Amino acid sequence: xxxxxxxxxxxxxxxxxxxxxxxxxxxxxxxxxxxxxxxxxxxxxxxxxxxxxxxxxxxxxxxxxxxxxxxxxxxxxxxxxxxxxxxxxxxxxxxxxxxxxxxxxxxxxxxxxxxxxxxxxxxxxxxxxxxxxxxxxxxxxxxxxxxxxxxxxxxxxxxxxxxxxxxxxxxxxxxxxxxxxxxxxxxxxxxxxxxxxxxxxxxxxxxxxxxxxxxxxxxxxxxxxxxxxxxxxxxxxxxxxxxxxxxxxxxxxxxxxxxxxxxxxxxxxxxxxxxxxxxxxxxxxxxxxxxxxxxxxxxxxxxxxxxxxxxxxxxxxxxxxxxxxxxxxxxxxxxxxxxxxxxxxxxxxxxxxxxxxxxxxxxxxxxxxxxxxxxxxxxxxxxxxxxxxxxxxxxxxxxxxxxxxxxxxxxxxxxxxxxxxxxxxxxxxxxxxxxxxxxxxxxxxxxxxxxxxxxxxxxxxxxxxxxxxxxxxxxxxxxxxxxxxxxxxxxxxxxxxxxxxxxxxxxxxxxxxxxxxxxxxxxxxxxxxxxxxxxxxxxxxxxxxxxxxxxxxxxxxxxxxxxxxxxxxxxxxxxxxxxxxxxxxxxxxxxxxxxxxxxxxxxxxxxxxxxxxxxxxxxxxxxxxxxxxxxxxxxxxxxxxxxxxxxxxxxxxxxxxxxxxxxxxxxxxxxxxxxxxxxxxxxxxxxxxxxxxxxxxxxxxxxxxxxxxxxxxxxxxxxxxxx
Amino acid sequence: xxxxxxxxxxxxxxxxxxxxxxxxxxxxxxxxxxxxxxxxxxxxxxxxxxxxxxxxxxxxxxxxxxxxxxxxxxxxxxxxxxxxxxxxxxxxxxxxxxxxxxxxxxxxxxxxxxxxxxxxxxxxxxxxxxxxxxxxxxxxxxxxxxxxxxxxxxxxx
Numbered sequence: 001x002x003x004x005x006x007x008x009x010x011x012x013x014x015x016x017x018x019x020x021x022x023x024x025x026x027x028x029x030x031x032x033x034x035x036x037x038x039x040x041x042x043x044x045x046x047x048x049x050x051x052x053x054x055x056x057x058x059x060x061x062x063x064x065x066x067x068x069x070x071x072x073x074x075x076x077x078x079x080x081x082x083x084x085x086x087x088x089x090x091x092x093x094x095x096x097x098x099x100x101x102x103x104x105x106x107x108x109x110x111x112x113x114x115x116x117x118x119x120x121x122x123x124x125x126x127x128x129x130x131x132x133x134x135x136x137x138x139x140x141x142x143x144x145x146x147x148x149x150x151x152x153x154x155x156x157x158x159x160x161x162x163x164x165x166x167x168x169x170x171x172x173x174x175x176x177x178x179x180x181x182x183x184x185x186x187x188x189x190x191x192x193x194x195x196x197x198x199x200x201x202x203x204x205x206x207x208x209x210x211x212x213x214x215x216x217x218x219x220x221x222x223x224x225x226x227x228x229x230x231x232x233x234x235x236x237x238x239x240x241x242x243x244x245x246x247x248x249x250x251x252x253x254x255x256x257x258x259x260x261x262x263x264x265x266x267x268x269x270x271x272x273x274x275x276x277x278x279x280x281x282x283x284x285x286x287x288x289x290x291x292x293x294x295x296x297x298x299x300x301x302x303x304x305x306x307x308x309x310x311x312x313x314x315x316x317x318x319x320x321x322x323x324x325x326x327x328x329x330x331x332x333x334x335x336x337x338x339x340x341x342x343x344x345x346x347x348x349x350x351x352x353x354x355x356x357x358x359x360x361x362x363x364x365x366x367x368x369x370x371x372x373x374x375x376x377x378x379x380x381x382x383x384x385x386x387x388x389x390x391x392x393x394x395x396x397x398x399x400x401x402x403x404x405x406x407x408x409x410x411x412x413x414x415x416x417x418x419x420x421x422x423x424x425x426x427x428x429x430x431x432x433x434x435x436x437x438x439x440x441x442x443x444x445x446x447x448x449x450x451x452x453x454x455x456x457x458x459x460x461x462x463x464x465x466x467x468x469x470x471x472x473x474x475x476x477x478x479x480x481x482x483x484x485x486x487x488x489x490x491x492x493x494x495x496x497x498x499x500x501x502x503x504x505x506x507x508x509x510x511x512x513x514x515x516x517x518x519x520x521x522x523x524x525x526x527x528x529x530x531x532x533x534x535x536x537x538x539x540x541x542x543x544x545x546x547x548x549x550x551x552x553x554x555x556x557x558x559x560x561x562x563x564x565x566x567x568x569x570x571x572x573x574x575x576x577x578x579x580x581x582x583x584x585x586x587x588x589x590x591x592x593x594x595x596x597x598x599x600x601x602x603x604x605x606x607x608x609x610x611x612x613x614x615x616x617x618x619x620x621x622x623x624x625x626x627x628x629x630x631x632x633x634x635x636x637x638x639x640x641x642x643x644x645x646x647x648x649x650x651x652x653x654x655x656x657x658x659x660x661x662x663x664x665x666x667x668x669x670x671x672x673x674x675x676x677x678x679x680x681x682x683x684x685x686x687x688x689x690x691x692x693x694x695x696x697x698x699x700x701x702x703x704x705x706x707x708x709x710x711x712x713x714x715x716x717x718x719x720x721x722x723x
Numbered sequence: 724x725x726x727x728x729x730x731x732x733x734x735x736x737x738x739x740x741x742x743x744x745x746x747x748x749x750x751x752x753x754x755x756x757x758x759x760x761x762x763x764x765x766x767x768x769x770x771x772x773x774x775x776x777x778x779x780x781x782x783x784x785x786x787x788x789x790x791x792x793x794x795x796x797x798x799x800x801x802x803x804x805x806x807x808x809x810x811x812x813x814x815x816x817x818x819x820x821x822x823x824x825x826x827x828x829x830x831x832x833x834x835x836x837x838x839x840x841x842x843x844x845x846x847x848x849x850x851x852x853x854x855x856x857x858x859x860x861x862x863x864x865x866x867x868x869x870x871x872x873x874x875x876x877x878x879x880x
Contacts, residue, residue, distance in 0.1 A: 085822030085859050213818070220823030221811040223758020223798035227824060230757035238752070281752050282741035357762050357770060357824045357858045406760075406824030407858055438763040618821055618861060625860025648767035648856070656849045659862040 035070040036184045038143040039192040040135060066118060067096070067139050069147070073167060073181040075100065075107045077136060080120025081128050082112035082378060084405040084412070086678045087615035088128045090215045091208075094611060095133050098207040099140035099199055102167045102180070109215070112380040112402030122379035124410060124504060126577040126676020129611060133674060134199075141200075142193040150183050202609030202670040209668075211614040216404075227406050228376045229361040233431035236363065238281035239424035240288040241434065242274040243444060246297035246641030247500070258290035267291070268427040275420065277428045300641040301499040307348050307452045310473045313497035326492040327481065332456070335467030335488025339458025341527045346454050347516035349475055349704040350635035351447040351500055355653055358406020359441040364421035365431040370397045375418040376405035383415030390419050391426070409626070410504040411445060442646035447636055448505035449498065451475020453516035458488075463530045463538045470517070474498055476509025479576040479683065482517060484539040500638060506623070507679040510576040511630060511686060515704055518572035518687030523700060532571050532691060533558055547667065548580040548604050549573050552684075555665045556584035556602035565589070568696025572687035578675030579607040580667075583624070583684030585660075587692040589711070596708040598628060598660040598689055606667040607675040613666065620664050620681040627685035628654045633705050727791040731756065732800030740787040747771045747782035750797060758798035758827045762856065769855030772828040772835075773797050779835035798827035801834070810834055813872035814865070821859035829855050833869045842873050 066078035083089040151169040152159035219225040256267040265287040278284040362375035425432035458467035468486040477493035525535035561569040573582025586600040637644040750756040762770030766781040774796040801808040
């Protein structure tokens with residue numbers, strides 16, 4: 001694993017890495033019937049053991065994906081990735097259909113099931129398309145070649161005469177055909193492939209690269225699709241968990257008498273955990289309300305002192321240079337000395353909540369000391385390990401299944417609801433469902449880290465950047481490096497102590513770091529009196545970045561825009577996770593109503609070769625909409641260990657009326673590998689909007705969210721001072 | 724508990740709701756109609772939207788006992804024979820969803836709109852739908868889907 005990958009993992013708060021793969025190949029045949037199973041060694045194993053011919057010799061831990069071709073012609077693909085709205089159930093199947101040369105509707109994807117799918121670290125970091133997509137392409141191509149080999153043997157002909165199309169192998173000499181299923185003859189055949197097969201370049205794609213309708217799309221519009229919270233098991237009870245009065249509070253006493261008087265209610269109290277189960281969810285809620293608990297909560301930092309706290313409380317030894325995104329080139333001092341203009345500014349980002357519309361949920365069922373849990377998580381194997389640890393079970397006694405989930409955005413890495421449901425189910429002796437309330441979700445889940453960013457920079461009068469010093473406290477190192485040419489740089493991420501449970505969020509700190517960097521770039525453009533786009537282009541040598549800025553500007557009509565007191569225009573962009581993005585925003589400011597609205601956004605995105613254009617556009621447009629929340633109004637308010645706004649009526653997320661006209665410009669680069677697309681398009685929105693606000697009002701907002709009230713308060717003051 | 728009769732998707736269903744139990748809870752937990760979703764429990768997100776006598780209501784805030792004998796339509800009631808309602812077909816055609824969790828509520832809210840205003844303007848759609856949240860941010864496609872359904876006669880009844 002590369003250093004970069006390790007850093008990425010660290011930012012996703014992955015605590016354990018256990019490579020294990022329990023599926024017995026006999027189990028697969030039991031599950032699927034006879035046929036051909038093709039397994040593919042993990043890339044790391046390939047690298048270590050290149051040259052080994054491993055026909056069935058690889059150990060199970062080495063296998064990173066499976067594919068089964070049934071005697072009925074059905075294709076079943078196994079991957080530990082999960083679907084939560086990114087459309088990978090469809091896009092991954094497109095890769096398989098292409099290389100295996102079978103119809104899309106013959107493919108079933110088994111995803112995120114720890115008993116059936118190979119180990120996977122989790123669905124995060126925009127890695128599904130570049131890694132799993134490539135992996136499945138290779139497995140499928142290998143399977144196709146194996147089938148051609150087998151057909152050649154069966155027919156006793158030269159394999160070069162044979163080719164595969166549409167689920168059949170054809171002999172070009174005599175036109176003879178045999179279906180894949182007929183080749184396997186109902187036998188149980190396993191082949192493990194370690195050779196690096198050649199796959200079709202994107203320029204030759206026919207199934208990938210086009211719009212294929214979402215697999216099982218109909219089940220979403222009819223309400224038939226079963227999310228975790230919709231699952232019912234025979235005899236299932238409903239569980240509720242008692243939450244502490246504040247973060248880090250300890251339970252000092254618990255009176256369960258009132259709750260236990262209710263009919264058919266069981267109270268479960270085990271150490272720091274307390275909860276109730278009942279056959280009826282309403283009764284369970286009532287029983288929870290009747291638990292009388294006393295808590296001892298320590299005094300904790302509040303929102304008012306947050307940024308000061310982050311600066312003053314460094315944590316661990318991870319700060320400084322090397323390994324955490326930090327680096328230094330040249331000399332800041334000499335760079336600053338050679339600058340004509342200098343600037344020092346501070347930017348902040350608030351804690352925000354993912355607010356997936358489906359809250360955390362789990363259904364747990366015990367049977368003969370074995371535990372099965374259905375739950376919406378991005379890390380089914382991570383959750384399995386949490387359960388293994390919590391209940392002291394052998395890993396093969398725990399099965400975690402992830403139904404296609406009601407979104408996550410980086411917020412469902414942990415197994416909280418799974419552990420809770422399993423504990424309650426263990427006590428009840430029956431299956432138990434736990435569904436978090438929105439209030440629980442907005443309190444006891446984790447948040448996108450708040451942060452403080454200090455930037456000091458120097459620029460020459462002609463617009464050449466000469467010095468760039470960047471310090472990020474707590475929010476994270478993702479995209480902390482500048483993509484602009486600066487000879488003298490010092491860039492550092494400072495881990496700190498932090499007051500709220502925090503973790504990954506769509507794009508991680510790339511949003512915060514782009515907000516700070518691209519706002520600051522705008523401020524520098526203003527200092528040297530250059531057009532913001534021209535100033536950026538002057539300091540860019542990466543042609544893909546230049547192209548993406550120009551694509552967004554062209555789509556937006558950047559050159560034609562003329563700002564006024566009511567209208568402003570801003571641009572911002574950058575590189576992250578192999579994707580290039582730029583966004584232009586137009587804001588409308590209404591001084592009399594003291595409101596501000598984003599009326600139009602043009603976003604350009606280059607993530608290499610596009611797999612499913614419609615799905616990609618949906619993700620890009622969705623990232624822009626989601627970005628509006630963090631840009632303009634989302635913020636978790638907290639005081640002394642309590643969340644002050646844990647309801648949707650108090651925590652505002654983007655709605656129809658907040659949505660601008662969004663133009664999405666996709667640059668389909670068939671000459672470069674596909675990068676993931678779920679995250680990076682979110683990073684340009686906030687700074688583009690902040691820059692547009694400045695363009696209209698002359699007010700620079702350096703804190704996310706950029707509240708409209710802050711424009712007008714300060715603007716009013718500025719106007720008053722002038723008069 | 725008092726037994727009440729609910730008229731759900733054309734069927735009479737006898738249920739015993741707990742006092743103050745929401746229609747959402749009865750639909751999901753007692754009648755197995757899980758197409759209607761929980762999102763917030765405070766009427767802010769619209770995931771639980773159903774029709775009562777053709778008008779959209781938030782089932783999470785509606786005590787089941789108050790809608791006894793009224794005509795209740797849930798997402799499951801829009802395609803009783805497996806034939807998609809024009810709104811469902813339009814959402815599918817436009818791929819107006821990502822994770823899909825908000826979709827049933829979106830479709831039911833749109834249904835109520837088209838029942839009273841078969842040809843809404845874009846702005847009327849936005850105003851009417853503003854109480855429904857899509858966290859994946861699929862709003863532009865949802866507007867397009869409702870427009871498609873309206874021009875093809877989304878009001879089927």
